[in-house]
Amino acid sequence: MSASRKKRILICGAPDLNYIDGSSVWSQTITLALAAVKGVSVDFIAKSTPERLELYEPLKSSPNVNIIDGVTSTLWEGKKHRRLTMPMMAELAVALDNRESYDVVVVRGREIADTLLNYPALLARCWLYLTDVEQDSTKYTQLEVANFVKLAHGCAKILCQSSGFVQLWRAIVPALHESKLVVYSPVIQDIKSAIKPIKNRPARAIYAGKYKAEWMTLEMARVWPELLAQLPNAELVMIGDKIHSDPKQINYVDTMRGLLESTRGLHWLGPMPRKDVQNQLLNCRVGLSWRAESMDSTLEYSTKLLEYGGAGCAAIINRNALHESLVGSDYPFFANNLDEFRSKLRIALTNDDLAQTAADRLKALALEHTFSKRVELLSTWLDEAPAVTKSAPNKVKVVVAGHDLKFFNKIITSLRSDIFEVRCDVWSGHNKHNEKNSYELLDWADVIHCEWCLGNLNWYSKRKKPHQRLVARFHAQEMKLPYMTSSNWDAIDHVTFVSEHTRRIAFSFYPELSFNKTSVVSNYLDENSFVPLKKTGEALFTLGMIGYSPKSKRLDRAINLLESLLQLDQRYCLRVKGSNPFTYSWLLKREEETSYYRNLMARINESPLLRYRVIFDPPGDDVNKWLSMIGHILSPSDAESFHMAVGEGMLAGAVPIIWNWDGALDVWPKDAVFCDESAAAKAVLDLDLDNWMLKSEASRRFVLDRHSSEQTIKSWHNILLRGSPYV
Incomplete structure (x- = not known):
């Protein structure tokens, strides 16, 4: 990326990094890859308070990554949350953007994206990565197609996990310009130059990831004693602790956990950092990536497939169109049922030549998905993204200052047009703020708007420069507090109210107010978001x-x-x-x-x-x-x-x-x-x-x-x- 263009990125995704699975690894990896681009800083919204270090430690160690605890009560008017919903993630992204003016917002999660349709100025800077969608274009309703069209035309870029997703978007939105669609396949760490060949590895199979019915992890554990009887020296390593319940199998979680804890020859290592998982892979012959037949039509492929290849392992995978396009139709370890899985696993643990052939195929695939190559690609994409943090010479620079901007957020979004550039000075309380940040914004601004007439108005009114315009909005709470009385009235150019009676009351409290310096402007009511839907019978x-x-x-x-x-x-x-x-x-x-x-x-x-x-x-x-x-x-x-x-x-x-x-x-x-x-x-x-x-x-x-x-x-x-x- 060009050194003259500094970029600020926000990561807003559905995955929770306190749980280890492919989606949370994806979020961690794209964050680290973006942070590795020169001249970039990344804010990452944590869906719940970061507790487990397996995925968070590398983010905390990166000097260019700032983790935002999304459930912090100060972000939600003092209310505590255990975990953010996807609409809440979107709401927080809007609030943070109003303060920080991000150049790019990376969004993973359909519900987050749908919510951002209400914020077109922000959506226009979003890179969307959506896998939680119907993958058959013929099954979309008219309303769903309309939503996809709005998302596709409204966002900056659509990141597709595979070429299959590119085709899906083209089928649903045929008029979409091809430059919007880019392939963003899974990423793995850079591959070590010296990797132990298959013949020098023990008879060890490995699975790393979530435990879920469709992932066939129960079957993997159940078949192991049978294979162990044929190969007494064989080992099965299983990593991860996220066990999903299954409505079709009432006791799935307990059964899965029981097998992990008690199956002979199975070593359950629990959750591990990616680096430690990688070290385990380097000493295994074959990775297990077999899935249920119902997943054969998927457009997604697993990051684990690449990680197995990057570590020099073979892997057992389903035969489907996607996998054949990646490793060839003659790949030796395809399995689509339990008998095939059992047979291919035995061969992979005993036949050096076939296992090495499979490992070489996967390594060639993995080399196309390394971290270093992805950083280069992201750098190119960021060069294409227009910088919004750099002041345009003809724009009016507006600072919006206040502790609670929820009533002003949509106004900010609308003001960010050809006329205004808006930055936010978000205070942590009525009279608490980062004074260094406020001084920087004061030096930058042409116009200052104080949302609520509290400590923010008091501070800015005593420091406003002669060329600057200072305006404020009065709500009602201010009358019970001392800040407005002690403000510099001569520096305040205008005060607006949301209703006439509020203005009337304010004049009785503050006779210093000049009527000619006031106005009444309604709160922002969004007629596009609030529309008459068909009412229920009751x-x-x-x-x-x-x-x-x-x-x-x-x-x-x-x-x-x-x-x-x-x-x-x-x-x-x-x-x-x-x-x-x-x-x-x-x-x-x-x-x-x-x-x-x-x-x-x-x-x-x-x-x-x-x-x-x-x-x-x-x-x-x-x-x-x-x-x-x-x-x-x-x-x-x-x-x-x-x-x-x-x-x-x-x-x-x-x-x-x-x-x-x-x-x-x-x-x-x-x-x-x-x-x-x-x-x-x-x-x-x-x-x-x-x-x-x-x-x-x-x-x-x-x-x-x-x-x-x-x-x-x-x-x-x-x-x-x-x-x-x-x-």
Whole structure:
């Protein structure tokens, strides 16, 4: 790669490196290969807290790799997670990119890629590697084809494990430019020049990888005593500890573990670092890579096949079109059933000439997949990737600073256009940040936006340079904290609010504010992500609430409403989507909060009327799909500055039921705002299906007319550019 082009890479993949299998080895290898390219630094998202060193140790040892513990509570507003879901991986990638502006994001996992369709600016820099997909192009539905087309045209590059995957993509997206499709086959470590020939190796077979029904590992272990009776000096080494359950074999895990622990002549070594696995291979004759017949049509081939070849081993593999294309149709150790496997294993352990022929074929294949060659290839690809971290001369350089950017992330994505270059200064708390990083961004910026008026605004307002524009967005929490009062008001060029009533309240707290330096701009509501799906049959009778912490969200009011409805019609229910309040560490420290939720849960569980009619759904990136079950979206809060969940529900066709919190009438339809539960209950009961459908259509129309994303982005362009020489 050219020395003048520095590249920042993010690895965002489904595999968890705390478990050793082919997919996690793939993630480790591509990370190390990219980090070996000159002038590259790599951030790696760990799906769970790194604990096992077998795969993580080489990453930790690389000076160009930074491991990000994806479940760290500071990344999730204080909430703890054991393991990230794929949508969460995508969400974190977006947040990190808003801060770091990556040149390339490597994505492995279909669900991650699908989620990134909502972030086209980021998707445009993604290299997609998708093997968790249907491998028969004729089985794709129209919707699946449409998604593949969007992914293919939206991403930067598609990495294909084999030529078979290239053909799959071409079959599904025939109009795709061929330059987008590249083969990224498995990678192995560089091959040692001196490798012991087969005749000088003991009669030892080896398996390394996961234990799974389709991988035939149970059969390998079961057949070994029979072979040992014929070859008393033979050994079987098995490496790895990831045992998958199998729905067709209830006791598969226990049976597999029992065989690993007790089979005579079988040495189970458990999990090992790749380097140690390689050392084991160097002293074995044959690797076992036999699979179930159901996998013969696969487009993938195993990294282990290459590792066996790179270590000078033969291997027993299935005869299929892919393997024949790799090692030839006359390869001596093809096996497609138990009898063939048993026979070929005996020959491989006893016939030096045939075993050496097979080993030579695999070594020739392995030489095409070495680490050094892959680093060269990746360097070429990175040279082709446009650098986004290098400032373009005509772009307005915007720094977005704040501790919580979740309400601004989609605005950032939209701003990254021909006009703006955006970098993020993500603070770790209201008044905690990396001051060195903040000073570097201060020197770089033309415009500074402080998301929330907290310590970030205080710091930047006292250091802003004369040519810079400083703007901020006020939410509501700021009124309870001292930061805005002690800011340098003369340095603040503009403050925006998400609603008129929030601006009104702010003026009562801060008379220093000049009305001419303020504006009201709606939160960003994404009408492309929130669309009306076909409603379920029970939607008319289903109330929905998104988020119910802290207690000021007033879940009790929603329960009161449901109770009133159930007394007249038993079909009603309430679905509540969001994190359990008791997962928040800050909430657990507040007795009034914990008592509120304990009492509320007891009320639900002890009531015959409510017990089975209140459903708690987990948080997730499936809100639009969840809204297909919801007929009425609730906002029972004591106070809100805007309440995005209401707008998202309305875009998805839910009818709003809003308590009359201060400002609700300024933001939402007046006929959707009610003074008490009885009025809200009457409004719900009065809607038959026809009238509800009319209200549903009107709800989406209201948001598009009053709070469209296009208008929101246009307003932000004006705020950031006002008085700028770039206009």
